[in-house]
Amino acid sequence: MQYKLKLYNTLTNNLEEFVPFNEHSIGMYVCGPTVYDRAHIGNARPAVVFDVLYRLLKYLYGNVKYVRNITDVDDKIYKAAKSRNISINEITQNTTKMYHDDMAALNVLPVNIEPKATEHISNIIEFIQRIIDAGSGYISNNHVYFDINTFNNYGLLSNRTLENLINGSRIEISQNKNNPGDFVLWKPIDDEFPVGWESPWGKGRPGWHIECSAMAHKYLGTSFDIHGGGCDLIFPHHENEIAQSYAANHKLMAKYWIHNGHVMINCTKMSKSLGNFCTVREMLENFDGETIRLALLMTHYKSPLNFCSNVLQQAQNILDKWYKAIIDEEIKETNDVDINILNSLLDDLNTPQAIRTISHTIKNNSCINIVINTCRKFLGILTKDPNEWFHYSTVNENWVLEQIELRAIAKKNKDYKEADMIRNILLAKGIRLEDTPTGTKWKRD
Ligand SMILES: [Zn+2]
Structure with a gap:
């Protein structure tokens, strides 16, 4: 390798040299949007940041498999569909299309694989079953929970103890859980959310964390190079992904955990x-x-x-x-x-x-x-x-006034080439200048 890429790894809290598992095939998974509303700037930042990393990895290694999921099953989606009186399908399809359009406008390249949770329910069910078989999942009142006490390294990514994690965050309180920090892998249908799929644990839907573990595993294998996302996902989402994937595969899910700031x-x-x-x-x-x-x-x-x-x-x-x-x-x-x-x-x-x-x-x-x-x-x-x-590009008044001032300075310095160029640029934007004894005036064509 001619070049050395250094990346800050949240898992080790260190700036590390990037050494892939296989130089001929790089794997990267980034958590994608939950599709119920237009992308905001907080969704755009990871998309743009990991797009730059993707472009760089492609230049350095050639073959990069970039997977970014679409979360299309979530309580927020159901609530949004209900309040707008449209179907879940309609809201997720429209929002996904809008997300693609918005990211394309930001010159974000399409990813290689964009798995949707609803199209991977059988993979998710299979993954949950492996966690249960490994002794890390338990069934309680039609829910399946992950038992965090079975994973000694829980808190590794966020560098906090279990006690600190539980005290410092909003954890769903439920009598179904053995431990307050346990999190849901599968939940049953209810009046609030009547949509679901058949499973060995009854009709229901997957929890959010499990979809990333199951889909990353399907497309990138047991251990892959880079897992990314916003720093707000470190806990609990990524911490839970690590725990689930370790329980199912007995291996650390990804080598480098990269997070963009708030x-x-x-x-x-x-x-x-x-x-x-x-x-x-x-x-x-x-x-x-x-x-x-x-x-x-x-x-x-x-x-x-x-x-x-x-x-x-x-x-x-x-x-x-x-x-x-x-x-x-x-x-x-x-x-x-x-x-x-x-x-x-x-x-x-x-x-x-x-x-x-x-x-x-x-x-x-x-x-x-x-x-x-x-x-x-x-x-x-x-x-x-x-x-x-x-x-x-957008014209606003302050910008025009700034250009007029720059042109005046150029003329004062006898840099007529620069002054003419500014006039022409403004003209190209439909702004016409008129030099009068009281100064330069401007109008839109
Ligand atoms: Zn995720």
Whole structure:
């Protein structure tokens, strides 16, 4: 292996060199959305972060099997379908389609396998049976529970003791359980949720955690390379996946556990200035998908991200600057990659560092062709024709005023080429400038 990829492994709390089980076939599983509502920015962050990792792994190893599930059985789905008076099928199919559209707008590549829980009920039932046979599952009042006392390493991923885990979280209280920390593998139909499948334990539905263990096992085997998701999934979801999979297979489910940080949204502030745009679709009405993508990648994936309109505006300014600088370049496709950008990504996906490198290189007008190709390949940005970018990217008044000021500065510095370019970019966006004795005025065409 020519390059060394380093990734932060939550399981060991260490930055580790990535050494796959098999260099010729890399396996990665990422927990996907529960499909009952439009994707919000908290769903978009892991999709974009793991898309960058997927692109990098494909470059390094060639063959990568990327599995991301669709949770299409859940109490939230049933409640949403009931309140909107539509069928469960309709809501899950429509929401899945909207999720695909929104992620495509963010240049997220399709994954290799996207298993749906409802299409894998027999695999899930079989997996639960193996857990029961291994002595780690028990039946109580038509439910099947996982007995966490049978797994000595419970708490390994979140690095907490069982007592701390139970005290510090909202655990469903139930008289059916032997231990408050035990979690459900199968639950019976009831008045609240009358939809279910036949099973050895009666008609019912699987718990959420078990679907990931069963489907990851089906497509990636007993132990695979990378399991990812948002850090809010570490406990209980991923902790439970590890316990279940160990009980069924006697092996650690995955070698590297990668988690992206929280997304914080200052909703009040955002809705005040730009309307409520917590969902990706609403943001796309005001910003290009590449802008949202860059805004997500400007912060390192492990750090918390405070997502607000300023971050989006900052991302748009950067992309405007980059597209402006390459407007006259003829970009040719090449397999060569910029080593500085690649090195940043090899260092635990350091996208902020990669973005600084791109800015620096574009500013110095050096090796632009390779940088643009590298940027497209790994980061999924600068994929558009610059003229198209300036035509379609959103125009808002502050941006126009900023451009007028930049043009005035350029004219003052006798940089007429720059001044003309700014005028032309504005023109391409349908903004006409008029120089008057009292200053430059603008109007929409
Ligand atoms: Zn999962």
